[in-house]
Each structure stands twice: as structure tokens, then as C-alpha cells.
Amino acid sequence: MEILTLLKANIKSKKGSFISIMILTLLIVTISAAVMGIRNNMFNAYDYAADNADIGDLTIMIQDKYVTEEILDKLSSTKNVDRTEVFKCVLSDDRKYYSSGEWDGNSYFLRPFDDKLKVYNDDSDGFLDTVPELSDGEIILPYGLRSSVNCRVGDTVTLPFPDKDRVFTIKAFVQEPTMGAEFIGWKYVYISDEDYSKLSSELASYDTDDKTVFVDSIKVFKSDSSMSDIVLQTEINKETNLITLSFGSMQRAQSRNYTTLFTNIITGVMLGFVLVLFVIVLIMIAHGIKSEIELDYQNLGILKSQGVSNKTLNVVIALRYLSAQISAAIIGVIAAIPLEKALSRVFFSNTGILPLNSGAAFESALLILLMLALSTLVIFIMTRKLARISPVKAIIGGKQDVYFSNRLTAPVTKKALMPSIAFRSITSDIKKYVGLILITAMLAFFAVTVNLMSESISSRNSLEAMGSIITDLDVIVTNEAAYDKVPEIEEIINKYTGISKRIFMGGGYVSVDGVQIYSSFYQYDDAISAMIKGRLPKYDNEMLITEIAADELGLEIGDKVKVGRRDKETELVITGFNQSMNDAGISVSIPLKSAKKLGIEHLGYLGFSLKDASEGQKISEELNDTYGDIIEASYWDINEELDQDTTIVAAKAMRLVIYIFSGLFALVSVMMICSKAFSQEKTDIGIYKAIGFTSSRLRRQFAVRYFIVSLIGGAIGSLFGAFFSESLLEVIFRLFGVSKLNTSPNAFTYLSAVAFVSVCVLVFSFIVSRRVKRIDVRELITE
Amino acid sequence: MKDAVLSAKGLCKSFAHEGGQVHVLSNVDIDIYEGDFTVIMGASGSGKSTMLYSLSGMDRATSGEVIYNGKDIVKMKEKELSELRHGDFGFIFQQMHLVSNLTLFENIAVPGYLNKSKSADEVKARTDMLLEKMNIDGVKTHLPSQVSGGEQQRCAIARAVINEPKLLFADEPTGALNKKNTIDVLDLLTSLNNEGQSILMVTHDVRAALRANRILYIEDGKVIGELTLPPYDRADEKSRETQINSWLSSLEW
Incomplete structure (x- = not known):
């Protein structure tokens, strides 16, 4: 019962920190639940679509002259091959021109429609129950082309063939899991049975050793699901030489990887960022508890003198932080649902696979539990100091004397009065600022990393270096x-x-x-x-x-x-x-x-x-x-191409999102840290006012102090960025195929990160310091 | 007839308390004269500190006026009040209230730095002079937490006079000190007054009040008695104390 009473009073008196932790946790849970949901939606949708379309574990694209009965028999009898399917295709290999004005250099394999595939409805938010009948001159394209060449139903596409070009009208878009994603350079496209027969007979004489027209697509299904696709491919080649003879082949795992590559990278970076944000929350909790124990030393001592145990106080503080986190987590999970849906649509244009709404309930629950467990650990480590509170010392006046380190002391001067007092405040109690230094360092490190990433893919030289x-x-x-x-x-x-x-x-x-x-x-x-x-x-x-x-x-x-x-x-x-x-x-x-x-x-x-x-x-x-x-x-x-490139635009958008969230985190962190500082420094603010400092001068001094702290943090973060960001990016870029990143960072790469973090802190601390106005000289009066 | 350095008329101060108003000062009319060492005495809760803070502009009166140099302090904006605090007024608190992360030297010099009419070198020179005068030059690089209460209060006095104020306010400056430090501090204030410094001090200590040449007695937020004395002379201390005690007795102190 006493825990509940103390908890209520504790939440009431620490509304600010309660709300701050809530906001930060809310942001973290919302982003992470949404991002994990997007990943699940995408991966599950891919697997579901691939299973439904029966795409095979390996697809071999091969000139049809090599596909004999004998070789197919050999293939079927290869160890670990369960079954095979062969489709006839006509290849259109040169540039295709769209009525939208765009062109496409991908290889198109024309074939009659595959009934196992699903066709998108007009709004692309579901599938048609019945596949529209294809008439002569009509074509169905994979959805991945819709955004890459900006085409719509009703547009025309001109396909080149050895004899002449042929124009087709786009009838619909299809979900094609094997090679339908934007980043894959081959595309199955579908025409009517009549068009296919006509095209085959018209091109029959053009298929030569130098110019391939007819291609067989062989789908291979393995009998042992635990066997890797690459081993299957090697075994098949050993037995049949089909892989060597082919144009190329695509393993299901490769196809899944290429389809989800972009989403995987963007969401991976976002999850990394969320991890950084969570570490910031842990720092905030640690800082909050440390300051509270200092500020409430007297009250806590009195409570102890009245028989309230350390354990009870410990539990009360833990419950306050955890209740803020739990309530934020519940709201965050709910808020993530529409965000997840909206962002899944963004990635859909790239994957061409309609995302499922499976969400990530289990992963989110696990993440929240992990967050709560880590928070609890930090809370219990920080509240160990409660045991050191002496009721006697508390009752006779509170804290012990504070001695300040003078090692970094610089003189207070008339010329630079404000900065020198601000600097003194930092050096005299550096521990108080460690939390903010760590937070700004992490934000600056992440800003440097995304700056490098964005610069790496948006300049000619750096792209060539990759x-x-x-x-x-x-x-x-x-x-x-x-x-x-x-x-x-x-x-x-x-x-x-x-x-x-x-x-x-x-x-x-x-x-x-x-x-x-x-x-x-x-x-x-x-x-x-x-x-x-x-x-x-x-x-x-x-x-x-x-x-x-x-x-x-x-x-x-x-x-x-x-x-x-x-x-x-x-x-x-x-x-x-x-x-x-x-x-x-x-x-x-x-x-x-x-x-x-x-x-x-x-x-x-x-x-x-x-x-x-x-x-x-x-x-x-x-x-x-x-x-x-x-x-x-x-x-x-x-330069124009780089401005319009989807990947670059997405990377820049991600940089913007990360900057916005960093700004929000800086705001909430500064608010929380500054309000503690105000409570601790009320008397000093009163003294400064009594000796003639104006509120605005004190506010500037306050903001300058936090600006200096954030500059230190930002510089540390940037320094870490200089040493480690490239290695971190190499791990990410390896997914794109870049093993050695040759970034050419300049002063702007680092300075912009430091400037961003420091200016955010400067502005936010100045805004928060409005409370200086409310602090009166009366604070010093002893009646 | 001395000139009034500060005049209050109809000064009132009330506080909101439990849904009602508590009137701490009621219509106080008072003049503080140049060169005087004026002491305000009264029982606990009589409103003497509130009066000091209202007169010094540290706290804003609810109504009435406090005229200094032809201007009403009550109506002054924050910037004007700040200029007054690091210019014509100096203030000594009962609890010293030194900035804990500044050295004694810096605590004294900082209000001097705020004063635009003085160069940094002038401020430093005067700070050194005051440190010597207050006998704390040996600990000038120490932080407040590293010196005694007496040294802290002497530092607070030096800080209050760094800008050569026209009027020095002191709120129970010896309230937190032992006997020896109390005498030291009072001697310093007396010596400043002898050099022409006008002082307005609140105290409930008769030994401190001995140093004044004018004592005002306040009760329930009103000045109900005034005693004028000749300038302080240590040789007359005994007779002064008797005179003050009998005056206070007449006021049912």
C-alpha cells in the first residue's frame, strides 16, 4: 500500500521526467515495431508469393537449343532434384521504350500468362479474383517496373526483336516473385497465347548462335529442403553442365535477397538507429535517478527515518520509470500499426510484392520485454546509491559538501564573462554533463555515419570508387x-x-x-x-x-x-x-x-x-x-540522374528521418537534463540575479553551457565517426556488393553533424531556460 | 538635515496563503539617509527581511513606492533592477550565498565585471584590495566550500561593495556566524560606514544593532519605533547597549 502511495506522489512530483521517458520510449517502440513489422510483412509476403507461384528453388534461363530430352532426364535424375518444369520464352534484349518517355535496358522474357500468378487490381492494394483475358497486343508486366519506368495501365511499351519492334499495351501488373523486383535485371513479361505463337513463328528464323531469341526457363525443385540452393546449383552443373550452358540462373534465396535488399538495408539502418536511441534512454534514466537522489536527498532521508526501506524506495523509482515505459510501449505498438502500413507501401513499389499485414507482434513483445529488462537493470544499479543516504545527515541539512575538480579550470574573465562562467559550471561538476556528452556523441556519430552513407552514393567519384x-x-x-x-x-x-x-x-x-x-x-x-x-x-x-x-x-x-x-x-x-x-x-x-x-x-x-x-x-x-x-x-x-535515383532519394530521405529523430531526442533529452539542472541550480540562479545578472543573460549563459557540452559530445562522436563509421558502413554496403568503401569525407561531413547536434542543444536549452525568468531572488531569503 | 538616499511611501507586501492573503508589510513610510548605518529590528515574522527585500528591489512590493534617485524601484523593469544590483546597491545575505563553483576572488569580481564603467584591470585591483581589507587574500583561490563561514561572509561583504554602492543592504549578516566571526563582520561593516558607506541592515541581535546610528523597530509589518544614536564608538558600547535594551523593552521586545 505504501508503495502505491509513494508511487503516486513520485509520479506527480516528477511529471517532467515521467513524460520525457514516455515520449522517448514511445518514439523507440513506434519506430522499431513499425520497422520490424515492415520486415515481417515483406519477408512473409515474399515467401507466401513464392510458394503460391511455385517458383522453384532454382531457375535456369537457357537457350532452347541446349534443352534436350536427354539433358532434362539427366537433370531429373540428379541427386536432390525433386522435379522440374520447363517454360518457353522469347527474349527481347535491347532497350524498351515506354510511352511515359522512360526506357528500360533489362532483358524481357516474353511468355504466355502463368496462372499461378496474381494480378494487381487498379489501386494495387489487392489482387483481381479473375485474371483479365489478354487480347492481341496486350502485355502484363511485373509490378517492379511500374515505378522504375513510371508506367501505368494503358501505356504502351515498344519491344525490340531481331526482325522489328513491336508495340504492346499494358493490361495489368502482376506479382512475380522470381525476378519481378525493381533491382533485378531480368523480367518475365506476359502476352496472350496467340501473340506468343505468332511471335515464335515470326522469329523462328532469327534464332542463331550469335543472337538468341528462344529461351527455356527451367524451374528446379529440390527434394531436400535443408540443402542450400548454391549446392544444388553446383551439383546440377556437375551432372548436366546446364548452368555453364545457360544465360544465367537465379536461386530462390538470391531472388529473395535481391527483392528485399533495399528494404532490408533501410530497415536495418533504422533498427541500428533505434538501438542508439535506446542506449540514450538508458543514459537518461541513469542521469535522472542520479540527479533525483541528489535533489531529494532530504526527503528520501526523512522517508528512511520513518521506516521506509531502501528496497521500497528502489521499487518505487523502478515502478515509476517502468510504468512510463510500459504505457509508452502500449501506445507505441498501436501507433506503429498505421505507420507500418504506410511505410510498407513505400517499399512495395520497389519489391513488387504486396506486403502482408502480419506485423511483428512477437518480435515487438520480445523487444519491449528486453527494453524493460535492461531498463530495470540500469534502475537497480543506479538506485544502489539509496543505501548511502543517511537519515541523520538528511535531517540536519542534506548533502555533503561538494568539492570541485580544478584541473580544467579556466579563469572567469570580464571579456568572455558568459562563456567563462559557463565553462566553469561544466568543469566544476563534469559528472553532471557526462550523460549529455554521451547522448550528443552518439547522435553525432550516427549523423556522421548517415552523412558518409549519403555522400557515398550521391557523387560521381564515390560511386565510381564503389x-x-x-x-x-x-x-x-x-x-x-x-x-x-x-x-x-x-x-x-x-x-x-x-x-x-x-x-x-x-x-x-x-x-x-x-x-x-x-x-x-x-x-x-x-x-x-x-x-x-x-x-x-x-x-x-x-x-x-x-x-x-x-x-x-x-x-x-x-x-x-x-x-x-x-x-x-x-x-x-x-x-x-x-x-x-x-x-x-x-x-x-x-x-x-x-x-x-x-x-x-x-x-x-x-x-x-x-x-x-x-x-x-x-x-x-x-x-x-x-x-x-x-x-x-x-x-x-x-547530376540529374543522381537527383532522381530511387536509392539516393531514399538514402537522403532516411538521413532526413534520422536527423529529425535525432533532433527530437536532443529536445527531450535537453528538456529532461535541463529541468534537473534548474532544480539543482535554483540558488545559484538566485545569487546571479541578486548580483545583477538579467534573466536573458543567465539564459544565454545556460544555453552556452549546454552548447559547450554538446560541442564536446559532438566532437567525440565525430571522432568516433572518423574511425568507425566507414567500417560500419562497409558492413551495410557489403549487402550491395561493396566490400571496400572509399569515402571521401570532408570537413562538412563531420562539422555538419557536430553543428546539427550542438545547435539543436543550444536552441532547445535556450527555450527550456525560460524557467530562469520564474526563479526569483526570494529563493535566497531566509525568514 | 541629511539627504534621503531611499524613500518608501505606502509600501505594502502581501502573499497568497491558503486561499487568502497574508499582509506582511502594511503602508510603510520610511526614509533611509545617506551615510547612516540604519538597522531594522523586530521579532521573528515581523516582516523585517521582507521590508529589506522590498526596499532593495530584490522582491517587488505589492503596492506603494520606493524612490531611489527619483525613480520608483517598484515599477522598474528587470534590466533596470539588474543595473541597480550591480551598480548602486550591494546586498549581503544571512546565508552568504556565494556561487559555489567560483573562487572567492571570482565571487567578488564577477559583479564588478558586469559594471560597464570599470575595466577588467580596475575590477581586479579593487578585488585584491577588498580581499586584503577583508583579510581573506590568503584564500582567494579557494572555493566557498573550502573556507570557514566567517571567511565566506567577509567575501560576501566584499562582493557587495565591489561596485562602491550608494547603499549596502544586509540581511542578518551575522546570523550564521560564531561570536568571533560576528565581531569581525560587524567591525568591517562599521569601518565601511565610517568611510561613508550608507548601510541598511536587518538584525535581531542587539550586539549587531549597537553599530547603528539609527534603529527602526518593526512589528506586524509597521514601523512602530525609531531610535537615533551617535556614531558607534567601542568605548561607549556598554551604555549604548543599555540604551537600546531599555528602548526595546519599552516596545515590549
């Missing part, structure tokens, strides 16, 4: 005659400006020691923008591999590997590790002279970096006018 291919002028070869015209093409370019880089490339899947892996084929070394280790290939038996792929395959520089492509095979030596984001960093790069042994004669993409990029538009126009029948030239304004 292995991105960036050009100003793209030339796509649409007719082999163009290969002989390269000198003339370069002559036209040189008329306007110099060529700074030639990035002539092609790509496709090869098998490396039996494991299928994406390979870039390149003519000039300019195409390798990011070497991490070793050297560039010099001879026609050399190649590069990414560090991530080397780790996966257990390869080192100097190793010899068997590289196969279709019916060709050769032995190549690894001369170095390069960085490439193709296939999430699992790829190799083979120079053209080595690739010739694999049957690669020409590269279909000619990219140019120009000395004066502003001439790009004129150059592309002249190239198209002169050689429009054999090439397609286009100019890229890289």
Missing part, C-alpha cells in the same frame, strides 16, 4: 556493322570534346569452377574503376574477381580457375580484386582478350566519359543522325 560504371555518353550497338565504325564514332566525339574514358563493355553469366557467376567483359582498363588489391589483367589468360565473390568461392589472387560459357571453357588466372555492384557484388571481370576464348568477339555497349560533358547532348544527336541505323546514342546528365 565500382559503378558512370559515363556521359552511351552508345548501344544495334547492328554488328557498328563495330567497324568505332573510329568514325570517336572522330565525331572528338570534334566536340576530348574522350577522357572509354568504357566498352558487355556482360553475361559464366561458370567459375562450376559456379555460375555474372561476368563483365571489357575492352579498356577504364572500365575497371575500383581496384582493391592486385593488378589489372595484362595477358589473355587473366581476369579479375570481386572480393565478395572470392570470399564466397574461396579464391585468392594468383589462383587458376576454370571459366565456362555455353560450350566454351578456358583456364584463367585471377590477378586482382575489383569492386562491382553487379549481382550484389558477386561477379568477375574478364578483359576482351581473355573473353575471346569464351566466344565473346564484340562488346555491345560503348560508353564514353567526356572532357566536357555539356557537349554530350549535341554529340548524341549527331551520332544518331549519322549512324542511327546501327547504334543508339544517348547522353546522360549524371
Whole structure:
């Protein structure tokens, strides 16, 4: 009973700290429950969609001429293969133009509609009960294309084929789990049975060794669910050589990884941020209890003198904090529901998989319990000091004398009166500010990390350092005659400006020691923008591999590997590790002279970096006018592209969200810490007023003091950021395929984080210091 | 006839208490004269400290006026009051109230730094002079918690006079001190008064009141008696004490 009475009184007298802890916990629980819900919704939805669509554990895309009865029998009898399914597709490999004005360079595999798939309704918030009948000239696209090329139902898309282009009207969008997500470079698209038959017969004569038209899609289902997809792939290749002969293959695990990659990274970073915020809450609780014991020393001593035990006081303080957290957690879980739904929609445009509403009740409950357990631990550690309160000392006047450390003392001067008094307040009781220093350090560290992350993906140099291919002028070869015209093409370019880089490339899947892996084929070394280790290939038996792929395959520089492509095979030596984001960093790069042994004669993409990029538009126009029948030239304004890139926009949005939440946390932390400080410093404020300080001068001094503290914290956080942010980001970027981050931080990267945190603290502490006005000199009167 | 350095007319101060009003000062009219050592005496709860705080502008009167230099302190804004506090008025508290994280030197110098008419060097020089005068120059780099109560109070006096105030207010300055420190502090105040410093002090200690040349007696928020004495002389202490005691007895002290 006495616990309840004391608890009620305790909550009433400490309303401020109760509300602050509630707000902070509310933010943490809301974000984490929403983020975990989004992840669950996405992963469950993917698994559900993949199961329903029966996508297979491995999908092999292979030129149909290789798929014989014999090889299919071999495949079926391969150990661990349960069953297989084969679909016929027609390949459309060059650029597709949409009536929205966008174009798409992905490979499209046209096939009749798969009845196992679900078609989205007009609002894309559910599925149609009956799949609309496809008429001639109509096409159903995977949802991932809807946002990447900004197309809608009713728009048209022009697909190129070896004989001519064909125009299709978009009938609907479908949920396609194998390769329907925005980040996957292949797409199944669906046309009517009649169109498919007609197209097949019209293109029959165009399918040659050099130009593939007909592709079989083989779905393989494993018999042992515990077996990894990559082992299955290796075994199949060993038995059938199908993987080496194929265009490429996609394991279900890969497909799930690529589909959820973006959401995974963004939500992972958000969960990391929430963890930092929770540590801040623990610091706030520790700081709050420490200050309370100092401020309430007398009352607590009196209660002890009246027989209230340490344990009771301990429980009362614990219950107050825990009740604030529990009530905030309940509200947070409820608030997370609409937030989770809204954010799931944002990621839906990228995954193309309609999120489920499964939420994360179990995970949220577990997280809340963990939070409460950790909070309880901190509370019980901090309240151990209650045992040291002496009732006698409390009754005769309270605390012991306070002695101040003078080691950091700087003189109080007339010239810098306010800052010097502010600095003295800090150095004389540094322990009081440790909490805020830690909080601002953590916020600044996170701000530096997101600054680095945002800068890493939004500048040309840093993107190139991660292995991105960036050009100003793209030339796509649409007719082999163009290969002989390269000198003339370069002559036209040189008329306007110099060529700074030639990035002539092609790509496709090869098998490396039996494991299928994406390979870039390149003519000039300019195409390798990011070497991490070793050297560039010099001879026609050399190649590069990414560090991530080397780790996966257990390869080192100097190793010899068997590289196969279709019916060709050769032995190549690894001369170095390069960085490439193709296939999430699992790829190799083979120079053209080595690739010739694999049957690669020409590269279909000619990219140019120009000395004066502003001439790009004129150059592309002249190239198209002169050689429009054999090439397609286009100019890229890289800055404009970067501004519109979904990933960059999302990363910038995430940086904004993190900054906003950091600001909110700074506000609540400053409010809580400052109100304790006011209670502790009432007398000092009265004295300063009595000797002639005005309220506004005291407010400025107060704000300057917390500004100095936040500068110290911010500087520590930034310093940690300088040492550890890059390593932390490398863990995140590895998911994208970047094993070595080459950030080029500048003063702004660090200073903006320190400035943000410090200015927030300065402004908030100045606002909170309005209470100085209410503190009267009467505080000093002894009647 | 001496000039009044501070004049109060119809001064009232009341506080809200349990839904009603408690009138601590009721229509007080009073003049404080230049060069005087004026003492306000009265029983506990008579309103003497409230009067001191209202007259000094540390607390705002409910009604009435306190005229200093032709201006009504009651109507002054915070900025004007602040200027007064680090300019023409000095204040000594019963509990010293030194800033705990400033050294004794800094506690004295800081109000001097607020005064725009003095340079930093002038303030430092005067602070050193006052430290010596108060006999605490040996502990000037100490924090208040590291010196005795007497040293703290001498530091508070030095702080109060750093800006050479026209009027020095003191609220029971010896209330928290032992006998020896009490005498030291009173000697300092007497010496300041002998140098021309006007002082208005609240006390309930007759030994402290001995130093005054004018004593006002307050009861229930009203001045009900006044005693004028010649300037303090240690040789006359005994007869002064007898005179004051008999005057206080007549007021049923």
C-alpha cells in the first residue's frame, strides 16, 4: 500500500521526467515495431508469393537449343532434384521504350500468362479474383517496373526483336516473385497465347548462335529442403553442365535477397538507429535517478527515518520509470500499426510484392520485454546509491559538501564573462554533463555515419570508387556493322570534346569452377574503376574477381580457375580484386582478350566519359543522325540522374528521418537534463540575479553551457565517426556488393553533424531556460 | 538635515496563503539617509527581511513606492533592477550565498565585471584590495566550500561593495556566524560606514544593532519605533547597549 502511495506522489512530483521517458520510449517502440513489422510483412509476403507461384528453388534461363530430352532426364535424375518444369520464352534484349518517355535496358522474357500468378487490381492494394483475358497486343508486366519506368495501365511499351519492334499495351501488373523486383535485371513479361505463337513463328528464323531469341526457363525443385540452393546449383552443373550452358540462373534465396535488399538495408539502418536511441534512454534514466537522489536527498532521508526501506524506495523509482515505459510501449505498438502500413507501401513499389499485414507482434513483445529488462537493470544499479543516504545527515541539512575538480579550470574573465562562467559550471561538476556528452556523441556519430552513407552514393567519384560504371555518353550497338565504325564514332566525339574514358563493355553469366557467376567483359582498363588489391589483367589468360565473390568461392589472387560459357571453357588466372555492384557484388571481370576464348568477339555497349560533358547532348544527336541505323546514342546528365535515383532519394530521405529523430531526442533529452539542472541550480540562479545578472543573460549563459557540452559530445562522436563509421558502413554496403568503401569525407561531413547536434542543444536549452525568468531572488531569503 | 538616499511611501507586501492573503508589510513610510548605518529590528515574522527585500528591489512590493534617485524601484523593469544590483546597491545575505563553483576572488569580481564603467584591470585591483581589507587574500583561490563561514561572509561583504554602492543592504549578516566571526563582520561593516558607506541592515541581535546610528523597530509589518544614536564608538558600547535594551523593552521586545 505504501508503495502505491509513494508511487503516486513520485509520479506527480516528477511529471517532467515521467513524460520525457514516455515520449522517448514511445518514439523507440513506434519506430522499431513499425520497422520490424515492415520486415515481417515483406519477408512473409515474399515467401507466401513464392510458394503460391511455385517458383522453384532454382531457375535456369537457357537457350532452347541446349534443352534436350536427354539433358532434362539427366537433370531429373540428379541427386536432390525433386522435379522440374520447363517454360518457353522469347527474349527481347535491347532497350524498351515506354510511352511515359522512360526506357528500360533489362532483358524481357516474353511468355504466355502463368496462372499461378496474381494480378494487381487498379489501386494495387489487392489482387483481381479473375485474371483479365489478354487480347492481341496486350502485355502484363511485373509490378517492379511500374515505378522504375513510371508506367501505368494503358501505356504502351515498344519491344525490340531481331526482325522489328513491336508495340504492346499494358493490361495489368502482376506479382512475380522470381525476378519481378525493381533491382533485378531480368523480367518475365506476359502476352496472350496467340501473340506468343505468332511471335515464335515470326522469329523462328532469327534464332542463331550469335543472337538468341528462344529461351527455356527451367524451374528446379529440390527434394531436400535443408540443402542450400548454391549446392544444388553446383551439383546440377556437375551432372548436366546446364548452368555453364545457360544465360544465367537465379536461386530462390538470391531472388529473395535481391527483392528485399533495399528494404532490408533501410530497415536495418533504422533498427541500428533505434538501438542508439535506446542506449540514450538508458543514459537518461541513469542521469535522472542520479540527479533525483541528489535533489531529494532530504526527503528520501526523512522517508528512511520513518521506516521506509531502501528496497521500497528502489521499487518505487523502478515502478515509476517502468510504468512510463510500459504505457509508452502500449501506445507505441498501436501507433506503429498505421505507420507500418504506410511505410510498407513505400517499399512495395520497389519489391513488387504486396506486403502482408502480419506485423511483428512477437518480435515487438520480445523487444519491449528486453527494453524493460535492461531498463530495470540500469534502475537497480543506479538506485544502489539509496543505501548511502543517511537519515541523520538528511535531517540536519542534506548533502555533503561538494568539492570541485580544478584541473580544467579556466579563469572567469570580464571579456568572455558568459562563456567563462559557463565553462566553469561544466568543469566544476563534469559528472553532471557526462550523460549529455554521451547522448550528443552518439547522435553525432550516427549523423556522421548517415552523412558518409549519403555522400557515398550521391557523387560521381564515390560511386565510381564503389565500382559503378558512370559515363556521359552511351552508345548501344544495334547492328554488328557498328563495330567497324568505332573510329568514325570517336572522330565525331572528338570534334566536340576530348574522350577522357572509354568504357566498352558487355556482360553475361559464366561458370567459375562450376559456379555460375555474372561476368563483365571489357575492352579498356577504364572500365575497371575500383581496384582493391592486385593488378589489372595484362595477358589473355587473366581476369579479375570481386572480393565478395572470392570470399564466397574461396579464391585468392594468383589462383587458376576454370571459366565456362555455353560450350566454351578456358583456364584463367585471377590477378586482382575489383569492386562491382553487379549481382550484389558477386561477379568477375574478364578483359576482351581473355573473353575471346569464351566466344565473346564484340562488346555491345560503348560508353564514353567526356572532357566536357555539356557537349554530350549535341554529340548524341549527331551520332544518331549519322549512324542511327546501327547504334543508339544517348547522353546522360549524371547530376540529374543522381537527383532522381530511387536509392539516393531514399538514402537522403532516411538521413532526413534520422536527423529529425535525432533532433527530437536532443529536445527531450535537453528538456529532461535541463529541468534537473534548474532544480539543482535554483540558488545559484538566485545569487546571479541578486548580483545583477538579467534573466536573458543567465539564459544565454545556460544555453552556452549546454552548447559547450554538446560541442564536446559532438566532437567525440565525430571522432568516433572518423574511425568507425566507414567500417560500419562497409558492413551495410557489403549487402550491395561493396566490400571496400572509399569515402571521401570532408570537413562538412563531420562539422555538419557536430553543428546539427550542438545547435539543436543550444536552441532547445535556450527555450527550456525560460524557467530562469520564474526563479526569483526570494529563493535566497531566509525568514 | 541629511539627504534621503531611499524613500518608501505606502509600501505594502502581501502573499497568497491558503486561499487568502497574508499582509506582511502594511503602508510603510520610511526614509533611509545617506551615510547612516540604519538597522531594522523586530521579532521573528515581523516582516523585517521582507521590508529589506522590498526596499532593495530584490522582491517587488505589492503596492506603494520606493524612490531611489527619483525613480520608483517598484515599477522598474528587470534590466533596470539588474543595473541597480550591480551598480548602486550591494546586498549581503544571512546565508552568504556565494556561487559555489567560483573562487572567492571570482565571487567578488564577477559583479564588478558586469559594471560597464570599470575595466577588467580596475575590477581586479579593487578585488585584491577588498580581499586584503577583508583579510581573506590568503584564500582567494579557494572555493566557498573550502573556507570557514566567517571567511565566506567577509567575501560576501566584499562582493557587495565591489561596485562602491550608494547603499549596502544586509540581511542578518551575522546570523550564521560564531561570536568571533560576528565581531569581525560587524567591525568591517562599521569601518565601511565610517568611510561613508550608507548601510541598511536587518538584525535581531542587539550586539549587531549597537553599530547603528539609527534603529527602526518593526512589528506586524509597521514601523512602530525609531531610535537615533551617535556614531558607534567601542568605548561607549556598554551604555549604548543599555540604551537600546531599555528602548526595546519599552516596545515590549
